[in-house]
Amino acid sequence: METMQLMLVDDEERFLSTTKKLLEREGYSVLTATDGSQALEMLRRKRVHVVILDVKMPGMDGNEILVQIKRQYPMTEVIMLTGHATVASAVDGLKSGASDYLMKPIDVHDLIAKAEEAFSRRQGLETKIRVARMRHLMKSPREIIQEN
Numbered sequence: 544m545e546t547m548q549l550m551l552v553d554d555e556e557r558f559l560s561t562t563k564k565l566l567e568r569e570g571y572s573v574l575t576a577t578d579g580s581q582a583l584e585m586l587r588r589k590r591v592h593v594v595i596l597d598v599k600m601p602g603m604d605g606n607e608i609l610v611q612i613k614r615q616y617p618m619t620e621v622i623m624l625t626g627h628a629t630v631a632s633a634v635d636g637l638k639s640g641a642s643d644y645l646m647k648p649i650d651v652h653d654l655i656a657k658a659e660e661a662f663s664r665r666q667g668l669e670t671k672i673r674v675a676r677m678r679h680l681m682k683s684p685r686e687i688i689q690e691n
């Protein structure tokens with residue numbers, strides 16, 4: 544079974560380092576990025592299952608990065624994280640494909656639970672895609688009989 548690869552994207556380096564250490568202590572593999580450009584570059588090079596993305600960052604904000612991630616890596620689950628939540632930004636994020644929206648400060652175990660939910664959802668979609676591909680490749684008994 545594949546293990547979950549997480550990516551934290553936040554311009555607050557102290558939050559990144561602390562959260563990364565806490566997640567790694569729990570046995571998770573964690574990449575970090577301090578801005579959207581760095582996150583997108585890492586996604587090009589590494590397989591990431593769940594991105595935990597801060598909304599408020601200089602340059603590209605979280606919602607802009609979310610749109611880019613979902614356009615380029617549609618199977619990657621994205622959880623939005625913010626200390627400055629507004630209803631409008633939450634709605635924008637969810638409409639753009641975020642799987643959840645969480646408020647800072649967050650307990651690491653709550654973050655893990657949300658990331659595990661997102662990873663499980665992704666695995667379910669991947670299984671459905673594999674089954675659909677296999678059905679497309681395999682012939683039904685009726686098709687085999689009709690060929691003979």
